[in-house]
Amino acid sequence: MRKKLNLRRTIRRSVMTGAVLGCALAAAGCSQYTAGEGMRAQAEALRPESRETGPDQSIAGFGQEERESLAAAETSRLETERTTASVPEFEAEEDMVYVKTPGGGSVRIRSACDTSDGSNILTYVVPGTKLLRTGKNDQWTRVNYKGFSGYIATAYISTEAPEQKEAFDKVLSDSPVSLDGSWKYAKFSKINSGSATMYRSHAAERKDITICVNAGHGTLGGSSVKTLCHPDGTPKVTGGTTGAGAVTAVAVSSGMTFLDGTPESRVTLAMANVFKDKLLAAGYDVLMIRESDDVQLDNVARTVIANNASDCHIALHWDSTESDKGAFYMSVPNVESYRNMEPVKSNWQKHNALGESLVAGLKGKGVKIFSGGSMAMDLTQTSYSTVPSIDIELGDRASDYSQATLDKLGDGLVAGVNQYFGR
Ligand SMILES: [Zn+2]
Structure with a gap:
C-alpha cells in the first residue's frame, strides 16, 4: 500500500545546536509549473493510490x-x-x-x-x-x-x-503513505519499512493543503544507522547533533530527555497529535509521519515522503539545552556552498519563510521566543527538502509540556501555517 502526493509551493535566517533531525529531500518541484498564457500545456498524470491490503496494490489499471x-x-x-x-x-x-x-x-x-x-x-x-x-x-x-x-x-x-x-x-481518512523507491532522493534512505498516514479534513471549508507533521525522533535502531548528510555527498557546514565536516549522520537520533526523565520523542508525539487535530479542524489535511513510539522511517524517508505527499513539512522538536529559552526554528545556514546545493538552492527561502511564519504564529499566542527566533543549522531534513520544510524547536529540556502548553503551542503553529499560506 502506498500513497503519494505532491505539490509545491515558499523564507529566511541564523545558527545553533540542538538535537535535530531533519531530513528532507525531494525532488523537482513544480513550483511554477505553469507557464504562460494561451495554452499552457502541461500534462498530468495520476494514478490511483491504493490503500488496500495487498502489498502495493493499486486500483485499476x-x-x-x-x-x-x-x-x-x-x-x-x-x-x-x-x-x-x-x-x-x-x-x-x-x-x-x-x-x-x-x-x-x-x-x-x-x-x-x-x-x-x-x-x-x-x-x-x-x-x-x-x-x-x-x-x-x-x-x-x-x-x-x-x-x-x-x-x-x-x-x-x-x-x-x-x-x-x-x-x-x-x-480515505487514514491512508498509509509509504516511501516510493522511485521518488527523488528515496535511495538515500536506509530505514523505510514504516509508513506515514494521511488524514483528510472533514471541516466545512477544506483548504486543499496538506501539512506534514513530523514528530521528531522515535525510530528504533535509528541511531545505529547512518545516512548521507547531503545528497551530493558534501560535508555538513554547521555543527549540531552531528559535527560540522561530517559526511554522514545518524539516520534518526534518539533525541534528548526532559529534565523530568521524559524522552523528547514522547513529547513530540503528543505535540503532533494536538497539532494534527487543530489542523484538521482548520480545514488542512494532515500527513502524520509518526503515531506511535516507533516508526521505521529515517529522516531521509520522512523528508522524501513529505516532499511527495504534502505542501509543507514541519518537524517538531525540543532542544537539548536546559534554560527554558523559548521556541525557535532551524534556519538555513548562510553558507554559499550550502545554499547553492540542490535542492537547498531552490527551496531555502521557502524553508526560512515557513520558519518565520511559525515563530510569528507562536509569538502571537504568547509563546516565549528564543533570541531572534531562529538558529542556523545544516540539517538532513533541510538538505533533502523540496517543499517548504522546517525543524521547529518548541522549547528545551527545562520547558513545560503540559497539555495546556501543548494546546497553546498548537494554536501558535496553526496560526503560523495560516500566515504562511495566506489563510
Ligand atoms: Zn529533537
Whole structure:
C-alpha cells in the first residue's frame, strides 16, 4: 500500500545546536509549473493510490495506463515555460467533473502528461473532488488546478456528482503513505519499512493543503544507522547533533530527555497529535509521519515522503539545552556552498519563510521566543527538502509540556501555517 502526493509551493535566517533531525529531500518541484498564457500545456498524470491490503496494490489499471500515457509529451515541467514540447491534443470542454475511482483511492493531478516522472505531480485528489474541466482526450483530462492547467487520467473522471463523498472521505481518512523507491532522493534512505498516514479534513471549508507533521525522533535502531548528510555527498557546514565536516549522520537520533526523565520523542508525539487535530479542524489535511513510539522511517524517508505527499513539512522538536529559552526554528545556514546545493538552492527561502511564519504564529499566542527566533543549522531534513520544510524547536529540556502548553503551542503553529499560506 502506498500513497503519494505532491505539490509545491515558499523564507529566511541564523545558527545553533540542538538535537535535530531533519531530513528532507525531494525532488523537482513544480513550483511554477505553469507557464504562460494561451495554452499552457502541461500534462498530468495520476494514478490511483491504493490503500488496500495487498502489498502495493493499486486500483485499476495503473501500470498499464501510465505506460500508455508515456507517449504523451515531452513537456518540460519544472518551473519553465513550455517550450516546443509536444502536447496531446485536447477537445475543448468547460464543465464541472468529478474524480471517481473504483476503489476509493486518490488520483494524481500532474503538470504534464508524463507519468514517468514523479516530479510533475501537483497534488492528489480524492474521489468526489470537483474539478473544472477544460479539455479532454482518451487518456488525459485537462483541468483547472489553482489557475493552471493540470492533467488527470480520463479514466478517473466522471461527469456525475458522487452521492457519497462523505463516505469516500471517511474511507480515505487514514491512508498509509509509504516511501516510493522511485521518488527523488528515496535511495538515500536506509530505514523505510514504516509508513506515514494521511488524514483528510472533514471541516466545512477544506483548504486543499496538506501539512506534514513530523514528530521528531522515535525510530528504533535509528541511531545505529547512518545516512548521507547531503545528497551530493558534501560535508555538513554547521555543527549540531552531528559535527560540522561530517559526511554522514545518524539516520534518526534518539533525541534528548526532559529534565523530568521524559524522552523528547514522547513529547513530540503528543505535540503532533494536538497539532494534527487543530489542523484538521482548520480545514488542512494532515500527513502524520509518526503515531506511535516507533516508526521505521529515517529522516531521509520522512523528508522524501513529505516532499511527495504534502505542501509543507514541519518537524517538531525540543532542544537539548536546559534554560527554558523559548521556541525557535532551524534556519538555513548562510553558507554559499550550502545554499547553492540542490535542492537547498531552490527551496531555502521557502524553508526560512515557513520558519518565520511559525515563530510569528507562536509569538502571537504568547509563546516565549528564543533570541531572534531562529538558529542556523545544516540539517538532513533541510538538505533533502523540496517543499517548504522546517525543524521547529518548541522549547528545551527545562520547558513545560503540559497539555495546556501543548494546546497553546498548537494554536501558535496553526496560526503560523495560516500566515504562511495566506489563510
Ligand atoms: Zn529533537
